[in-house]
Amino acid sequence: MTEALLAGSAAFVIALLGGGRVVRWLVSQRIGKAISEDGPSTHNIKAGTPTMGGLLIFGAVAVVTVPTNLFDRLSILLPLGVVISGLIVGALDDMGTLVDRFPGWRALTWRLKFGYMVGLAVAVSLILYFALEARSVNVPWLGGYELGLFYIPIAVVTIIATTSAVSITDGLDGLLGGTAAVAFAAYGVIAFLQEQAFLATFSFTVVGALLGFLWYNAHPASLFMGDTGALPLGASLATVALMTGHWLLLPIVGIVFVAEAGSTLIQIAYFQTTGGRRFFRMTPLHHHMELIGWSEPQVVLRLWLFAFAGAMVGVALALAV
Numbered sequence: 001m002t003e004a005l006l007a008g009s010a011a012f013v014i015a016l017l018g019g020g021r022v023v024r025w026l027v028s029q030r031i032g033k034a035i036s037e038d039g040p041s042t043h044n045i046k047a048g049t050p051t052m053g054g055l056l057i058f059g060a061v062a063v064v065t066v067p068t069n070l071f072d073r074l075s076i077l078l079p080l081g082v083v084i085s086g087l088i089v090g091a092l093d094d095m096g097t098l099v100d101r102f103p104g105w106r107a108l109t110w111r112l113k114f115g116y117m118v119g120l121a122v123a124v125s126l127i128l129y130f131a132l133e134a135r136s137v138n139v140p141w142l143g144g145y146e147l148g149l150f151y152i153p154i155a156v157v158t159i160i161a162t163t164s165a166v167s168i169t170d171g172l173d174g175l176l177g178g179t180a181a182v183a184f185a186a187y188g189v190i191a192f193l194q195e196q197a198f199l200a201t202f203s204f205t206v207v208g209a210l211l212g213f214l215w216y217n218a219h220p221a222s223l224f225m226g227d228t229g230a231l232p233l234g235a236s237l238a239t240v241a242l243m244t245g246h247w248l249l250l251p252i253v254g255i256v257f258v259a260e261a262g263s264t265l266i267q268i269a270y271f272q273t274t275g276g277r278r279f280f281r282m283t284p285l286h287h288h289m290e291l292i293g294w295s296e297p298q299v300v301l302r303l304w305l306f307a308f309a310g311a312m313v314g315v316a317l318a319l320a321v
Contacts (some may be wrong), residue, residue, distance in 0.1 A: 001192050004201040008188075008208030009066050010154045015060040016214020022059075023216060023223050026050035031098060033224050049221060052094050053213055054066035054229025058083050061211035065202060073198040075243070078127055080202075082120065086163075086232025089116045094226040106242050113231075117160045120235060123156035128242055138245040140320040158247050159238040165232030165254065165261035167227065168284050175286060179307040180233050180257045181210040186253045186311035187240045190318045195239045199243055206236070219297050246318050255310035261285040 008230040026032075034049035061230065069076055091109040108116075126149075129132040134150045136144045142193030147154065170176040216223040225233075237254070241247040251258045263285035280288040289299040 001198065002186060003068075003197065004192065004204040006080050007068060010205035011060045011064045011208030012206045012212045013208075014063050015056055015209045016215055019056055019212060019216045019223065020058065022053075022056045023050055024202045026052060026223070031094075031141045033094075033097060033226070041228050046221070046224075049224055051097070051226040052091060052228040053132060053217060053223045053225040054087055054090055054227075054232060056216075056223070057206075057209045057225070057229050058087055061202075061205050061214060064208075069198060069201050069205070075132055076198050076202050078124065078132070078243070079199075080125060081238045082235045082239050083232040085116075086235050087228055089113070090227035090229065090231040093231075094228050096224075107162050112298055114160075117163050117235070118156070121156040121159035121163075124235075124239055124242075125152045126157055127237075132243065134243055134245065136245050137248055138318070138321045139248065141318040144245060144321060155247075155305045158250065159235060159244060161261075162238035162241070162254065162257070163234035164248060165257035166237065167230045167317055168264060169257050169286075170225055170227075170230040171284060172286050172290075172296050172300050173221040175303060176225060176230060176233070176303045177210050177214045177217050178300065179254075180237065181207045181214070182304070182307040182311045183237055183253050183257075184210070184240070186314050187237070187244060187246075189315050190244050190246055190249075191240070193318065194244060198246065199240060203240055206233075212223045219300070224275055244318075246314075246321075249314040249317055252310050252317065253314035254307075257278060259306075260286065260320040263288065 014098065025279060026051055031050055031052055033046070033051040065076065072081075089108070093113065096106045096108065135148065137144050138144045155304060166176065184203045184206045188200045188207065191200040191203060213223070213225070217225065236249070236251070241250050261284070262279055264283045267278060267280050267283040270277065281287055281291040286299050286303065290296065294302075
């Protein structure tokens with residue numbers, strides 16, 4: 001655990017010290033976010049805020065991981081590879097959401113992003129099954145169970161669902177950065193308890209990098225995460241959970257992600273079955289909370305509290321296996 005905590009601290013310092021330069025470079029390159037018309041009108045003031053903050057987060061992760069957590073630890077190539085692929089696809093998507101930067105460029109369609117998630121999920125699931133021999137599930141109080149080939153489709157669904165839910169959560173200053181840091185910390189503890197020191201170190205490296213990013217993403221944000229951060233965060237979180245065998249705990253550890261994605265699904269279903277009526281004032285859930293009168297910092301802090309509670313319950317259940 002000492003190595004994991006030191007790696008996380010190093011990633012925090014690197015992200016904290018490098019964040020200012022990253023923000024200035026993004027501003028100089030006019031990498032400013034266009035605000036979606038589907039969100040609350042109060043967010044219009046955020047137009048032009050630098051985005052692609054995932055470059056800062058995972059740049060710090062790479063600077064720490066490559067020299068300290070790869071040698072003779074080849075299993076870490078899997079979550080690191082997931083991060084790299086997510087960064088590339090996320091950057092391509094973010095380029096289509098910039099203010100007057102690439103006029104002919106369009107954000108990736110949902111079909112393209114879903115296709116990416118499916119392809120990535122299948123590749124990761126096959127590597128987990130055949131190369132890392134991760135073929136089981138840990139059930140609290142009942143122990144571990146081998147799933148055989150059924151593990152592959154389950155892993156595919158887990159990765160797609162987690163990546164989608166995490167991406168949906170990104171929408172308020174500090175919301176995804178904080179909740180993702182809590183989730184990775186929980187799985188870092190779980191990995192340590194399993195004596196997967198390398199995986200624990202990777203998890204806490206991500207936590208440290210996210211904390212450094214939050215310095216610049218705190219309200220009012222001077223840097224947005226963008227899909228450059230959200231896509232690799234969701235995919236790598238699912239990968240880490242699958243590597244621990246405690247993927248059943250993801251809905252608990254990531255309770256905020258479930259609530260955010262669930263609110264969107266409920267809204268769509270309710271809208272279609274009632275002929276156009278809305279269950280929430282706006283989705284995802286964090287926008288509904290804003291529209292009922294909560295300030296942005298209130299929404300973020302209160303959802304952080306649920307994230308902490310879910311993480312504590314998740315770790316407790318992992319100890320019960």
